[in-house]
Amino acid sequence: MVRKFLAVILLAAGVGLAGAGEALPSVADPGLEARVQALAEVLRCLVCQNQNLADSHADLAIDLKNQVRDMLRQGQSEKEVIDYLVQRYGDFVLYRPPVKSSTWLLWGGPFLLLGSGLAVLLVNLRRRRQQAGAALSETERLAVERLLNGDDEGKK
């Protein structure tokens, strides 16, 4: 019995070790890998569109990460890699859209809404202040006094 248990435990440990061996990242150059990772976080995976390359395990994302790694290894700069991908996949590949004429509404929209909200608020506040500040005429003042004193004459 004990021997059987031991065998199972050994087997499990063996499986665990095998798995661990597989999961070991084959990073020969941690500096390069950090640059690849940094780029992968600002690039969009085009298959699973709301993920960046770093998060995605889609085939294309892995291919693109390899492409990025190859290009960086060949000594190209981050900007060259991004330009290369934008040339092929368009601005959409950038997780952070560039500011240009077709995206000004996207970038400016929230501020536009904020501005118009503030404008509405200001106009309303000013109108309210004007209403509060309007002086009563003599007859109105007398009418108010009558009502406040509980005098019914005002109602007739």
Next chain:
Amino acid sequence: MRRFLLPLVLFLVLVGFLAVGLRLNPRQVPSPFIGQPAPAFQLQQLAAAEQTFSPENMRGRVWLLNVWASWCVSCRQEHPVLMDLARHAVVPVVGLDYKDGREPAKAWLSEHGDPYALSAWDSDGKVGIDYGVYGVPETFVIDKSGIVRMKHIGPLTPAVLSEKIIPLVKELNGA
């Protein structure tokens, strides 16, 4: 009455935006290639490893580059459309066999029929990346001087073919 007018207008504008937004297909990413030269490459042909194919070979002709793979399910869906196109010999179609094994790809063609003038074998998908391929099947219309004129993402349908691609091919051939 007037106090309801502004919220109503805002609501209608919002509905308008949503109505348009819901109809857009997020998979149709505009290709930056339209009007640009098709990237050059040199690949082994699928059927004959000793022969190569390069887009340069098609210079002077209007042609389609259709990206496909034997593992691609939607390619099966568009396959009859391509077969039909090949039967009518409207325009030469070159296949780009994307990230595929040579044997499965050849088996797939002999099983379903081969609509391609030839297929280039992009085993590691590098040419695919060069062409900005992200969802197979994709189809490029390339003109006589090697400029990409149109890109269709996803399976070709008879409607896309007869309403967009064939008129474009005719126009490019006439010019």
